[in-house]
Amino acid sequence: MSDDEFLRHYDPQAFDRPSITVDLVLLAIRGGRPSALLLRRDAPPQAERWALPGGFVGIDEDLEAAAVRVARDKAGIEGAQLEQLYTFGAVNRDPRMRIVTVAYLGLMAESAFEAALGAALQLLPAALEIDPGGEGFAARSPEGEALPLAFDHAEILGTALMRLRGKLDWSNVGFSLLPERFTLRQLQEVHEAILGTPLNKPAFRRRMLDKGWIAPTGTREAGASFRPAELYRFQPNT
Amino acid sequence: MSDDEFLRHYDPQAFDRPSITVDLVLLAIRGGRPSALLLRRDAPPQAERWALPGGFVGIDEDLEAAAVRVARDKAGIEGAQLEQLYTFGAVNRDPRMRIVTVAYLGLMAESAFEAALGAALQLLPAALEIDPGGEGFAARSPEGEALPLAFDHAEILGTALMRLRGKLDWSNVGFSLLPERFTLRQLQEVHEAILGTPLNKPAFRRRMLDKGWIAPTGTREAGASFRPAELYRFQPNT
DNA sequence: CTAGATATATCCATATTGATTATAAGAGGC
DNA sequence: GCCTCTTATAATCAATATGGATATATCTAG
Numbered sequence: 001m002s003d004d005e006f007l008r009h010y011d012p013q014a015f016d017r018p019s020i021t022v023d024l025v026l027l028a029i030r031g032g033r034p035s036a037l038l039l040r041r042d043a044p045p046q047a048e049r050w051a052l053p054g055g056f057v058g059i060d061e062d063l064e065a066a067a068v069r070v071a072r073d074k075a076g077i078e079g080a081q082l083e084q085l086y087t088f089g090a091v092n093r094d095p096r097m098r099i100v101t102v103a104y105l106g107l108m109a110e111s112a113f114e115a116a117l118g119a120a121l122q123l124l125p126a127a128l129e130i131d132p133g134g135e136g137f138a139a140r141s142p143e144g145e146a147l148p149l150a151f152d153h154a155e156i157l158g159t160a161l162m163r164l165r166g167k168l169d170w171s172n173v174g175f176s177l178l179p180e181r182f183t184l185r186q187l188q189e190v191h192e193a194i195l196g197t198p199l200n201k202p203a204f205r206r207r208m209l210d211k212g213w214i215a216p217t218g219t220r221e222a223g224a225s226f227r228p229a230e231l232y233r234f235q236p237n238t
Numbered sequence: 239m240s241d242d243e244f245l246r247h248y249d250p251q252a253f254d255r256p257s258i259t260v261d262l263v264l265l266a267i268r269g270g271r272p273s274a275l276l277l278r279r280d281a282p283p284q285a286e287r288w289a290l291p292g293g294f295v296g297i298d299e300d301l302e303a304a305a306v307r308v309a310r311d312k313a314g315i316e317g318a319q320l321e322q323l324y325t326f327g328a329v330n331r332d333p334r335m336r337i338v339t340v341a342y343l344g345l346m347a348e349s350a351f352e353a354a355l356g357a358a359l360q361l362l363p364a365a366l367e368i369d370p371g372g373e374g375f376a377a378r379s380p381e382g383e384a385l386p387l388a389f390d391h392a393e394i395l396g397t398a399l400m401r402l403r404g405k406l407d408w409s410n411v412g413f414s415l416l417p418e419r420f421t422l423r424q425l426q427e428v429h430e431a432i433l434g435t436p437l438n439k440p441a442f443r444r445r446m447l448d449k450g451w452i453a454p455t456g457t458r459e460a461g462a463s464f465r466p467a468e469l470y471r472f473q474p475n476t
Numbered sequence: 477c478t479a480g481a482t483a484t485a486t487c488c489a490t491a492t493t494g495a496t497t498a499t500a501a502g503a504g505g506c
Numbered sequence: 507g508c509c510t511c512t513t514a515t516a517a518t519c520a521a522t523a524t525g526g527a528t529a530t531a532t533c534t535a536g
Contacts, residue, residue, distance in 0.1 A: 016297055018258050020327075020338055059254055059336055063327035087325040087340050089258075089301035098297055100258055102325050102338075185514085200494055205515080207493085220502090226512040227501040423483085438525055443484080445524085458533090464481040465533040 018089070018098040022067045023054035023153070025085065025160040026075055026106045028113035029177050029193045033127045034164070036139070036157060037075055037116060040124065041150055045095050049150035050126065050139070052157075054101065067104040076119030080106045081176060086159050093152045103156045105163060107176035128161060130196040137161055164194050172213065175234035183221055183229035184208065212237055256327070256336040260305040261292035261391070263323065263398040264313055264344045266351035267415050267431045271365045272402070274377070274395060275313055275354060278362065279388055283333050287388035288364065288377070290395075292339065305342040314357030319414065320344045324397050331390045341394045343401060345414035366399060368434040375399055402432050410451065413472035421459055421467035422446065450475055 026037040038050040053074040057066040064082060071080035082104040089100035108116075117123050126139040126147050137158060139147040149157070167173045168191060175182075177190050188204050208214060215235045220228040264275040276288040291312040295304040302320060309318035320342040327338035346354075355361050364377040364385050375396060377385040387395070405411045406429060413420075415428050426442050446452060453473045458466040 017255065018295065018297065020256050020258065057256060057327070057338075059256065060329055062329055063325065063338065084325060087301065087322065089295070089340070091298055091300055100295075100301065100338075100340075102327070183514090201514095202495080202516085203493055210492095224513080225503050227503085227514050229514055421483090440485085440526080441524055448523090462482080463534050465483050465531075467483055 018100045020057045020063075021054050021099055021101040022057060022063060022070055023052040023088075023101045023103045023156060024067060024070055024075070024082070024106055025052060025103060025157060026071065026077065026080075026108065026113075026116070027160065027164070027177070028108050028110050029190050030110055030113060030125060030127065032189060032193050033129065034161065034193055035113065035125045035127045036160075037113070037123045038126045038139070038147065038149075039074065039122055046150040048148075050124065050147045050153075051150040052103075052153050053123075057102075063102050064104070067102075067106075071106060074120065075116050075123060077106070077108070077112070077116050080108075082106045085156070085163060088152055088156060090152065101156075103159070105160050107164075107173060109177060109179045111179060128157065130161065135162075161194075168194055169207075172234060172236070175213070178234075181217055181219070181231040181233050183231060185229060187214075187232075256338045258295045258301075259292050259337055259339040260295060260301060260308055261290040261326075261339045261341045261394060262305060262308055262313070262320070262344060263290060263341060263395060264309065264315065264318075264346065264351075264354070265398065265402070265415070266346050266348050267428050268348055268351060268363060268365065270427060270431050271367065272399065272431055273351065273363045273365045274398075275351070275361045276364045276377070276385065276387075277312065277360055284388040286386075288362065288385045288391075289388040290341075290391050291361075295340075301340050302342070305340075305344075309344060312358065313354050313361060315344070315346070315350070315354050318344045318346075323394070323401060326390055326394060328390065339394075341397070343398050345402075345411060347415060347417045349417060366395065368399065373400075399432075406432055407445075410472060410474070413451070416472075419455055419457070419469040419471050421469060423467060425452075425470075 027034055029035070037053065039053055041047050041049050041051050053070055055066065055070040055074065057063060061069070063084070067082045068080055071077040071082065085103040085105045087100060087102045091098060093099065113125065117125055125142060127142070129138045129140060131137060135158070139149060139157065141147055164173060174187060174190050178186055184205055187208060188199055188201065191204070192199055213235060214232040217231045217233050219231045221231055222228065265272055267273070275291065277291055279285050279287050279289050291308055293304065293308040293312065295301060299307070301322070305320045306318055309315040309320065323341040323343040325338060325340045329336060331337065351363065355363055363380060365380070367376045367378060369375060373396070377387060377392070377395065379385055402411060412425060412428050416424055422443055425446060426437055426439065429442070430437055451473060452470040455469045455471050457469050459469055460466065
């Protein structure tokens, strides 16, 4: 069934007010690149395109509660830390009917990302390649194919990447993408993946330590064939 | 009619999906303080409390179009420059029914603010006194009385002030609050009003000029009984 | 022409940043 | 046990940005 055929059987005037959904941008740094969890649509409209996990907001459900529920039901993620991103409400963003969606951004460590992939087999990890020039990006499958995105989800993902870059050096978003204990090099790699540019190592160390956000744990990374680095943990500012 | 009495005649289950509204935070710097345009509610619920201008989003209306329409119809502001602020959707934020509201932020020069006050007589200019400590604020009438705010509109206004502070030194929000041509001292006063702290004058001048955002016009301010200052205009970065 | 007020420019001490170089600490080969 | 390799961590220096103070310029009012 094509999009056109589907729409012929759909009554867009069935309701007189917009529906409200939440859509989730669930991100981790995977192999040095920001990556999002996407679902392949198997029914029209936009069949075979890739979409963000989402769902309708219940009449007695807070927006954030709906987002947490979608994270659990569609991505197998329990107790996700979600932040409201932006609300998308263009009239024709969904061909079926008027839907306003509140996008949420969830950040997780690579291990949680892999766990979600294992728990919900329909999920695909899409690497988001940031254009060197600046604004745009491309979503690619693990095999390197460009992924066509459904509806306005490319715009939502782009907004998420911009938000991430903007908050990087004054908020704790960097730590949300790392395990509880991490080395300074891992932290720097996360920053570099988000910014898309290499950073100066000593200056980065100094800035991070001076901010007072991280505390050494006294333990060191294991399994390296060279000098192991100190493990730090995130410590909200006093 | 009290709120309780009103609610007894209201059926909160009349509809099965949330309604969507836009609420507008219309700000200017007035007499050295951030000030917002508010409307006094004359009917329950929350009668006699002060509310942000707002309205329902039409089924065939983009979110931003609805915000522009509300700015025109309820505040007499034509062609407002509005930026989406945040979406508030707590289940009980409105006692009548489930309403999700998308808040928009509009900045204007003091002259446009005064013009709006003259055009829509129901509007009240509320000065927003930022608590010295940090987060909170108080809304005061021109006579200095504390204004009780309706629904969650205090939270919305607080979010607007935080957004304004956050964007101040890397975006053009400062210029949106000034007339087309302005002196460096006016620009500094706007920044000080938003931050709530005095700023170093030579350092402020240097930073603003170095950013390349402003260009001298060659004309000078008039009517001063002392040396007139150069008038600058905003020039988006090349 | 002078006084008063404010704009604008200059100067210096200090903090921050980019970049390079030096030292420390572990693993593994011999 | 010692050497080498690799990376972590520290130290150093120059360049830049910032806070604060002072000096100079330019207007109005009288």
